[in-house]
Amino acid sequence: MTDSATDARARLEQAGLEATPRRVAVLEALAALPHAPAAQELLDAVRRTTRMDKVTLYRTLDLLVEAGILQRHTGADGAFRHCMAPAGENAPHGHFQCTRCGVMTCLPPLPEALDAAALLPAGVTVEHVEVRLDGVCGRCRQG
Amino acid sequence: MTDSATDARARLEQAGLEATPRRVAVLEALAALPHAPAAQELLDAVRRTTRMDKVTLYRTLDLLVEAGILQRHTGADGAFRHCMAPAGENAPHGHFQCTRCGVMTCLPPLPEALDAAALLPAGVTVEHVEVRLDGVCGRCRQG
DNA sequence: TTGAAAATGCAACTCGGTTGCATTTGAGCC
DNA sequence: GGCTCAAATGCAACCGAGTTGCATTTTCAA
Secondary structure (H helix, E strand, C coil): CCHHHHHHHHHHHHCCCCCCHHHHHHHHHHHHCCCCCEHHHHHHHHHCCCCCCHHHHHHHHHHHHHCCCEEEEECCCCCEEEEECCCCCCCCEEEEEECCCCCEEEEEECCHHHHCHHHCCCCCEEEEEEEEEEEECHHHHHC | CCHHHHHHHHHHHHCCCCCCHHHHHHHHHHHHCCCCCEHHHHHHHHHCCCCCCHHHHHHHHHHHHHCCCEEEEECCCCCEEEEECCCCCCCCEEEEEECCCCCEEEEEECCHHHHCHHHCCCCCEEEEEEEEEEEECHHHHHC
16 A cells, blocks of 8 residues: 555545545546646556546546635636645645646645735625636746 | 617727627627626527627627637636726736626725735746635525 | 539537436545 | 435436538629
8 A cells, every 4th residue: 555545545535435446546647746736647647556437537526626625726727627626725726737737736735815805896705716827838838 | 770789899899809799789788787798698698689699699708808808717606707807907806706696796906815825836827816705695584 | 615623511520618317435423 | 245215427408609611682883
């Protein structure tokens, strides 16, 4: 049993979820990736070690997002990306997405300026803040 | 000819685009809406005055975004929304989207804190900043 | 008026994601 | 070890947003 599998099981059980093989595999695959992958890319990664249907992946992602273990973000292409929710930290972080290769990377926590409730009309409640910077990554710029 | 139609024609010609009936209709419908609609909602609105195919709408939206007349934003549901690009102003503005009714509204220009190139890894170029606050709007909160 | 280019419509398609339902798995119990 | 039942998974069919290819219509210049 690898460390990452142990971590994955710990987070699942801590959230009151059964540590099934696919859930562990999803968390391991996600932790091993340096960015926030689209569903298809994550599915490919998981399948290198575990058989998994795409429906199971989507249901697993829903579950893990619901449990607060993962975060879901919208890409510029309209497809969802998922990344590990930083444990114990609640300052939102933004993402950078390359318009050429589509890779989405996590950024450090945002300055609190985005807490900007001042911008909002009265009577609304904010549950989630999404900040995405779109541009060209270093790799694509050179290639 | 209404004022909004005149405005629409002006913006189109200023951008070097032909002021065709559907383009004018799209701009008028968009200017009349108090929020940034999804394509289907915009199509419904346009069709109250003009016959239009959905493909034509999508192509028109592409064109107007390309020309800088409209801005395209990604909703929490992954569908695109469009709003008028504020003329002559280039500070990005964010959006609030209600997670219940899905309505996306434009916010005032963002504090410059988001210019946060400091957050970025070296070698990347930012072309577009997307800020979206998700929550519950006043109307949905009461209803 | 006419001819070419641009704009539009229509049909079929892609892609990300979801739903319904049958089957398998696995934790708890004997 | 073998049961049992709920939860987890797989499979097929589906849905909605957006796209592509191509035929038709409109528009503008000559």
